[in-house]
Amino acid sequence: MDTDLAAAYDRCRELHRRHGRTYYLATGLLPAWKRRHVHALYGFTRYADEIVDRIEDTSPDERAARLDDWSARFLAGLGGAPVDDPLLPAVLHTIAVFDLDRADFAAFLRSMAMDLTVTSYRTYDDLLDYMEGSAAVVGTMMLPILGSSDPAAAREPARQLGLAFQLTNFIRDVAEDLGRDRTYLPDEDLAAFGVTREDLLAAVAGRRSTPRIRDLIAYEVTRAQAHYAAAAPGIPLLAPGSQACMRTAYALYGGILDEVAAQGYDVFARRARVSGRRRLAVAGRALLAPAGTPVTLPGPRPKEGLPVHAFGRAGAPS
Template identity: 80%
Template sequence: MDTELAAAYDRCRELHRRHGRTYYLATRLLPAWKRRHVHALYGFTRYADEIVDRTDGLSAAERASRLDDWAGRFLAGLHGEQVDDPLLPAVLHTIAVFDLDRNDFAAFLKSMAMDLTVSSYPSYQHLLDYMEGSAAAIGTMMLPILGSSDPVAAREPARQLGFAFQLTNFIRDVGEDLARGRTYLPDEDLDRFGVTRHELAEASARGRVTPAIRALVAFEVTRAQAHYAAAAPGITLLAPASQACMRTAYALYGGILDEVAAQDYDVFARRAVVPGRRRLSVAARSLLAPTGTPVVVPGPPTRPALDRVDHEVIAAPRRTDRQ
């Protein structure tokens, strides 16, 4: 591997280590030759996210221009042109090694561009359309690297795991997304529980949810867990050397939802984080589990928060004064 390519892989690994602690820990359980390719995909997605969300002081139009410029360099690299970029050589090399579907990368970049202009989603179907690029496509990008005994059967579980991971992030990060002017909780769900964006913002500022918001979050946890359940059969279809990694990622991301439930669905009181001791314990158990061991599917959330509002809010007239 030449110096420039090795440096690009190192750059991707550092982005992964610094910003994706949960997934980075799981990736440590992969064979070394696979790790760098996972780091490359993470670096690609993270760098695009940095342009969209962390270029402070730039207008949406300026961020869009930066994203277009970077995407242009990426597309040029796909066509064999020399690319002057600190991490794209690693991404392009990974795509070539595994013959990854270019359409997944186009779908991802399209969703990133949506974040510059779309601040909310009317329905869950609209959100799923966004997550086709931002989540499901990442699952299918990863599948050839992880390897599978039956890639066709493993494809839909990989997509579902992408949905599950991203919904987990949306639930945990409601406050952070509000600060960026976005909500990823569908408008129809807010209406169902009688919650407005203004009320979400007020609760975030107070650091405390209302009963209706608590019920809303519990509902979204239930929805995310349905995606985890749909993804579970895919873990045992992966190559033996990849199962410990994804079993760990599955358990740790699902564990974030456990932490949300443990704080009674108050996502504004503190950021839900799986404790370090539990993270290491999960990784150790996954590494020692025999090949083919099924993952433990998350159970339904504890019900009190949802039950308190099922009769009081869901049956009430829906709010239409969206703010």
């Protein structure tokens, strides 16, 4: 690699190390030649996310202009134009090496643009439309890098895993998202549990949940669990050298749901985290598991009396 390309991969790796600790740990279990490409995709998604989330020192118009400019430089690079950017050379190189679907990247950038103007989602289908670009396509971007014995069969589980990971983040980060004037819990779900946005804001201010909010969070956990269940068949289909990585990521992100349940579904008192000791234990078990071993579904048992989701539109939980 030339110096600029190597520096771009290093920049992506550093973004991953600093901001994606759980996934970064899992990526360390991949063959060395694959890691840089996973770092490149993480760097791409993280940098775009940082543009739209940096609300402290930039106005919405400024963030929109920055996203438009960065997207234009990325698209120009896809067309073969020289790119002056600290990380895009690595992203463009990874896309070329694996012939990744350009439409996935366009869908991702569309969802990032939605974060500049959309502050809530009326229904779960509306939220799924957003997550199609922000999460599901990340699964399909990753699949060619991870490799699979049956890419066609592994495609939908890869999409579902992206959805599971992002919904887990939405559940854990309700307070953080409210700080950006966003809610990713559907309005219809809030209404079903008698919860308003003002109730959520009061919980943030008091650092304490209410019984209705806790039931709402427990309900959303069942949604995430359904996505994990749909993703599970795909991991044994991955290339043997990629399975330990994704077993670890699967278990650790699912472990966040365990932590949410352990604190009584109160996501306001403290941020749910998986301990360092558990992270290392999970990684060790993943390394020892023979290739093709089914994964264990993560997360707590559903709270008694709450509905359990069935599968609806396009195979997604509803």
